[in-house]
Amino acid sequence: NQSSYGNDWCYDNNSSNCDTYGRLYDWAAVMQGESSSNSNPSGVQGVCPDGWHVPSDEEWKELEMELGMSQYEADETGMRGTNEGSKLAGKASLWIKGKLKNNAKFNTSGFTALPSGYRGDTWNYFNIEDEGSWWSSTRASNLSAWYRSIYFNYTNVYRLSIDKNHGFSVRCVRND
Numbered sequence: 001n002q003s004s005y006g007n008d009w010c011y012d013n014n015s016s017n018c019d020t021y022g023r024l025y026d027w028a029a030v031m032q033g034e035s036s037s038n039s040n041p042s043g044v045q046g047v048c049p050d051g052w053h054v055p056s057d058e059e060w061k062e063l064e065m066e067l068g069m070s071q072y073e074a075d076e077t078g079m080r081g082t083n084e085g086s087k088l089a090g091k092a093s094l095w096i097k098g099k100l101k102n103n104a105k106f107n108t109s110g111f112t113a114l115p116s117g118y119r120g121d122t123w124n125y126f127n128i129e130d131e132g133s134w135w136s137s138t139r140a141s142n143l144s145a146w147y148r149s150i151y152f153n154y155t156n157v158y159r160l161s162i163d164k165n166h167g168f169s170v171r172c173v174r175n176d
Helices: 015-021 027-031 057-066 071-075 084-088
Strands: 078-080 131-139 144-151 157-163
Touching (some): 027 131, 057 071, 057 144, 057 157
Antiparallel strands (some): 144 157
16 A cells, blocks of 8 residues: 555555554654654654554663663664563464474563564565564664564564665554
């Protein structure tokens, strides 16, 4: 789909994947014309329904620290933490076999992250059942924004910035 702000897709353009895993969005579609925010809360409604918002990089860090990461780990890039990814992931039947769902803390946070895969900036789809990736409302540069990924064979959480044209999931947060 294309809207006035960005694009969104079902993995492999198959609507049953949207039913199971949700839609994938480029950053413009997530933000819906709003400005980058690293506030906590972000204040960016974006693609989220009324009463909800797109979490900032700082909000993601707060969640990760609540689940056991140190501030130092949360501020790092790449793979960070210990078992926070396993705590965030859920619906074991959707994940391929690996360290993530074998961890004793799998699906203990109530977040229920799904392995929705992603759409690359080359317009190809990758890694359904292997990983899930979620945008933040926080721009890293003119061309990139911060995101999180969880992978089937790691128990921790990946944090980096990437080109805004990628198609990732978004997890909306209820406003207080």
